[in-house]
Amino acid sequence: MKIYNLVFAFCLAFFNQVVAQHSDLETQLFDLPDVSFEKIDTPEGYQSAYVLKVKQPIDHSDASKGYFQQKVYLSHLSFDAPSVIITQGYTKAKNSIFELSDILKANQIDVEHRYFGDSSPENIDYDYLNLKQATADLHHIRELLGEIYKGKWVSTGVSKGGATTIFYRYFYPNDVTVSVPYVAPINNSFEDERIYKFFDTIGTAKCRNKIENFQKDILKHRKEVLPLLEFYSLGQNAHYTYVNDEQAFELSVLEYPFSFWQWGSDCDDIPSKNASIEDKVKHLIKVADVTFFSDEIMKKYASHYYQSAEEFGYYGYEIEDFKGMLKALPKDKNTHAAFTPDHMKVDFKGGELLTDIGEWLETEGNHFIYIYGGNDTWSATAVPKSDAVDSQWFVLKGKHHGNARIKNFTASERERFNKTIKDWLGISLN
Template sequence: MRNKFLLFFLILSSSALQAQFSTLEQRLFELPDVLFKAIDAPDGFEAAYELHIKQPIDHENPEKGYFYQRAYLSHRSFEAPMVLATEGYMRPSNRMYELTGYLNANQVDVEHRYFGTSSPDSLDYTYLNLKQVTADLHHIRTLLGQLYTQPWVSTGISKGGQTTIFYRYFYPDDVAASVPYVAPLNLELTDDRIYEFLANVGTEECRKGIRDVQMRVLKNREELLPLLRWHAKGAGMEFTYLSLEEAFEYAVLEYPFSFWQLGHDCEAIPGKTAGLETLLEHFVKVVGLDFYSDASMFGYASHYWQAGDEMGYYGFQTKPFKGLLKEITEEEPTAIFMPGKAPMKFDPAFVKSVYNWTQREADEMIYIYGAIDTWTATGVPVSDKVDAKWFVMEGKDHGSARIRNMSEAERAELLQTLEQWMNASKH
């Protein structure tokens, strides 16, 4: 008799799941502007779909044309909350965010406008601005909000975290809470707060070791450049936007930024007695030369446009290397490489208005930073004028500042706060 009841329960459960799949696909089919295809569901989810959502190139003038934006929907239940993941770059496959697991939520992960397949046929960068980017997200929120009526939370990492902040700025009522990770909010084309951070992070001994690597690499350029040419050739890198020599010098200047951003070990810095091959191996590990190759310039073109147009970025101080740089002649060169070497039209007024909003009005925000991550230098500062929380994680970098690496008390505080905000949004 017990086996009969178990069989009956399994049949009912299977029928319920099939009905839910059928209902979900039917409702997706009925949504305007949405194309979809089933993909493998992540563990713990009932179904998943790759979506292509029709978006106007210009949300204020739809007659100018459209493109299809790629997103990934992972479905648990219509009764579960929704995590909206705001990517900063392309998203070629479904990616699960840790917040989705902690909230036992559904998830929609949205590729950024003008990245990956989410681009118009003709890349007119006039329409790559944050007003258009966040209008894309709002359109998706409006469409899928017809299916998912429980609280929504937005989240993103790094440039995706910036997108989370800007999305909440333009559409404060779209979500119950926002959780940007390791998200800078740069206030200048080359934000000086980066220099102050690099001058003080870590120990004096480690900072000296970093500077010694830079000096030694530059002083031994004649021996190292031929090795780098062979390395680049073997890896299939091409250098026409920058020459290999320019890429080499930019990589030297980038070295401390990258070292702290990615949390490299001070003990692994080669000493003065280490051979040049050991030095070069370490240097390339910390700052990949491919970051300055043509493939990277093409892949990150839209990112650089946004930095030079609206979002600001960082630069490099060259005075310590006077006489050692042969290709870079500017006193404070930028780390922005505009597509087609277009001029930068950055105006700080917009980002400063967003900054002021974070300090005075941006409630229900949780900011997560790593204390040794270079990008924390331009993170959103703590403000007691808003209902928000900051978690600056000691010893954590750009890749390790995550909820899963928090103490149990910190994690409980974060999740309890989110639950309170999500419950409040229901009323």
């Protein structure tokens, strides 16, 4: 009986603590200026969760330009826990717990990027979609929620979100103690040619030859391929007016090696020259889906393409090896992969900024943990290692854009990661 009473008392105390934290958190959220919130399903292991709408100025230096509402998912664990701010690069459709938040037993603040998804003004003025404004959004959220969470803060993000983590730290170096960007490209020009060098050196010569031969083979059979792609696109409800269907086909062929390595395709799966057209088309769609160039996707990623053309830099498609085989795309220069909204002309302004960021990372970028996949195309534009800073690089052998994660570390990599976190944050990991 005494054991039963003891267990009951413990459970009651724990329940009361959870209720108290929940009530106290909502009170503090109510007190935050220009923040509205709604309770949502609580992730396993957490105390409560909310979707926040944070009022953000379109121009952080001039409030007269108006405002928009930025969506933020807050998953609350404890007021005493560290906090992880996730710097999304795109839309964030639903709440989910990121692996770093789970590893650190941290509160999670997941921020949808400006001008994506629900975090857009009614009429987008792309002049205010830049790194200065996007990182100021994050800084404002950090200041607001820093009133609630007083512990150590860590920033993280994946791919474009990982690059945003790096940019955020550059503009606001004191907002977080540690930054953990995953598979984050930091380009150095409008058309970063390091991508082309990557294609010339990754994998085996045999595999590289198979990739190029497949591209040439499927271009030669365009008359048989195009009707099959048209039928597939109808089933996907994909439309082509930004580029026409034949241009989309050629772009998917040029995109093929980039996607092949980015997402970890297998050289043994490349169809032989004698394979059926149907098998070749299925393989092309699997690796470099033609609907990636449809109007629907162009619209979805319009803000991303604008940023790439205006400030981030991006990659292009080398056409030298396909001279005479491209019928629909321009034949006199490489095609750039940044498809700006409505074909708007965008002047690239990022050269000096990207140089400054690169130099800062090399000499002052301390307490970064970089995670890259050894086979990922975007590792071509990874942040270079520097002995001048106190940071760690993890390049996961054989991993790609989708699986270069802490959960896939080797035992020695995990040991090094754990020691780094312990040294920098003062916490131990299980």
